[in-house]
Amino acid sequence: MTQGAVQTPGKRSRAVSAKKQAILKAALETFSQFGIHGTRLEQVAELSGVSKTNLLYYYPSKEALYVAVLQQILDIWLAPLKAFREELAPLVAIKEYIRLKLEVSRDFPQASKLFCMEMLQGAPLLQAELTGDLKQLIDDKSAIIAGWVASGKLAPIDPQHLIFMIWASTQHYADFASQVEAVTGKTLQDEAFFQSAVDNVQRLIIEGIRLR
CATH class of the missing domain: 1.10.357.10 (Tetracycline Repressor, domain 2)
Incomplete structure (x- = not known):
């Protein structure tokens, strides 16, 4: 149990990092094709395989996501x-x-x-x-x-x-x-x-x- 508890934060951190990278990759694809004004967060969320709510947890607005990209x-x-x-x-x-x-x-x-x-x-x-x-x-x-x-x-x-x-x-x-x-x-x-x-x-x- 102790070993599992020690590993969990690391696994969670890697999972969060992987999810954020997936979001950034999807955002780059959509922003580079449609620009910031032509891109909808729903598109990015669907392409990255996360919910819009989950996306907004990491990047609270389209502008914040755009700047991160x-x-x-x-x-x-x-x-x-x-x-x-x-x-x-x-x-x-x-x-x-x-x-x-x-x-x-x-x-x-x-x-x-x-x-x-x-x-x-x-x-x-x-x-x-x-x-x-x-x-x-x-x-x-x-x-x-x-x-x-x-x-x-x-x-x-x-x-x-x-x-x-x-x-x-x-x-x-x-x-x-x-x-x-x-x-x-x-x-x-x-x-x-x-x-x-x-x-x-x-x-x-x-x-x-x-x-x-």
């Missing part, structure tokens, strides 16, 4: 930038960052699309995160790039514009996946096409920042 997306989206390290050779670090960003576009296309939708709407529910943790992270990584430029390891570039350029070129493959597929007949799920995208985006950006 966006925060999870932001964690996924920023993970490659957090891995960007000063001790790496500049071109190696930037090439790896490009690869990781394209992997995010390949592996989390719904997340990228929903994040794009939120930005197009002016990010009304994500401003605190954008002006807080995101800005601080960009400032920190921009300082690393500026240091490389100052020490003569990179061509003179504005760090923020470099980061924006990488975001634009890598996220395009997720946010405009239908357009990419219509033009090429391929998606990032095609291994050869993915590698071609990595090679070409890396080459275009690296050649623009390499010292001459």
